[in-house]
Amino acid sequence: MSGLSFASPWRLSLLAVVAALAVAHVVLPRRRSRYAVHLPGLDLLAAVAPRLGWRRHAAAVGMLLAMTGATAAFAEPTAQVQVPRERATVVVALDVSLSMAATDVAPDRITAAKAAATAFVRGLPDRFQVGLVAFSGSAATVVPATQEHTAVVDAIARLGLGQGTAIGEAVLASVDAVAAVPTAVGTGAAPAHVVLLSDGANTQGRSVASAVQRAQAAGLPVSTIAYGTADGTVAVQGELVRVPVDAPALADLAAQTGGRSYAAATGDELQDVYASIGSSIGTTTERREVGSGVAALALAGAVVAAGSALLWSPRSV
Numbered sequence: 001m002s003g004l005s006f007a008s009p010w011r012l013s014l015l016a017v018v019a020a021l022a023v024a025h026v027v028l029p030r031r032r033s034r035y036a037v038h039l040p041g042l043d044l045l046a047a048v049a050p051r052l053g054w055r056r057h058a059a060a061v062g063m064l065l066a067m068t069g070a071t072a073a074f075a076e077p078t079a080q081v082q083v084p085r086e087r088a089t090v091v092v093a094l095d096v097s098l099s100m101a102a103t104d105v106a107p108d109r110i111t112a113a114k115a116a117a118t119a120f121v122r123g124l125p126d127r128f129q130v131g132l133v134a135f136s137g138s139a140a141t142v143v144p145a146t147q148e149h150t151a152v153v154d155a156i157a158r159l160g161l162g163q164g165t166a167i168g169e170a171v172l173a174s175v176d177a178v179a180a181v182p183t184a185v186g187t188g189a190a191p192a193h194v195v196l197l198s199d200g201a202n203t204q205g206r207s208v209a210s211a212v213q214r215a216q217a218a219g220l221p222v223s224t225i226a227y228g229t230a231d232g233t234v235a236v237q238g239e240l241v242r243v244p245v246d247a248p249a250l251a252d253l254a255a256q257t258g259g260r261s262y263a264a265a266t267g268d269e270l271q272d273v274y275a276s277i278g279s280s281i282g283t284t285t286e287r288r289e290v291g292s293g294v295a296a297l298a299l300a301g302a303v304v305a306a307g308s309a310l311l312w313s314p315r316s317v
Helices: 009-034 042-048 053-074 109-123 149-158 167-179 208-218 247-257 267-282 291-312
Strands: 002-006 077-084 089-095 129-135 139-146 192-198 222-227 233-236 239-242 261-264 283-289
Touching: 002 009, 009 053, 053 291, 089 109, 089 139, 089 149, 089 167, 109 149, 109 192, 109 267, 129 149, 129 167, 139 149, 139 167, 167 192, 167 208, 167 247, 192 247, 192 267, 208 247, 222 247, 222 267, 247 261, 261 267
Parallel strands: 089 129, 089 192, 192 222, 222 261
Antiparallel strands: 002 077, 077 283, 129 139, 233 239
16 A cells, blocks of 8 residues: 545644644643642652553543544545456467577576466466467467466467577567457456567567557557576587577567566576566556545554553542
């Protein structure tokens, strides 16, 4: 919860009354003691009377807190709160180029990526539509967006590697996958998001710039995960070829489409990144009325005041 504000802020002016009562609680006893008359025997009575110390203020403090909370609730407080999305479409775009065979991530990039993507899909709410796009030298929608998440998980496990890295084609295929999701009558289009994992730059197919334009026109954010390290290598015709991750290119893609960019150099980091993305996609921020919570605090203050008065107020025998 954040961004606390009040629909009727002028009602908070009543807090001036609470402040005045607080001042009176401190000042008036001192004024009484200044003009108090000392009678014989009072010193003895004070010596045998129980010393309440701070407890004699508990009832007053509790009542002041209750009044403060009640005034705040009366001013109709609202706040930004995270609430679960009712529905959404998520397209997982997974790089299956040969560079994903690099072993700088144990046991290798593609195995760890499949495991993390699988956990990500399984963690999404059942009501979400999830699709899978795989890309190497070209891109294809392997599983159209569906609520059958098991079908996506099974398809991830069957993915094989190919030559080339067509990131632009992957974004374009993801845009098409989202556009193909049917819209229920009277509900409007569900919010959509693409999560693209890759370890390299665009080497084949249409440009990333043209894909960005399509994503922008569709209002489709693309969050990217730059996966791997600068030390990755793969064997090509018996020779080791360096395949360093290209994080800046992926970060630029995310920034231009309104998504977020992430980097992961280990399997555990990748799991954490997917968990973070899943949390952000699965919820939305809405301004909600929070007066009931403030009223609960006021009630707690009233309970403290009443309990203090019952426990520590003077009693006649």
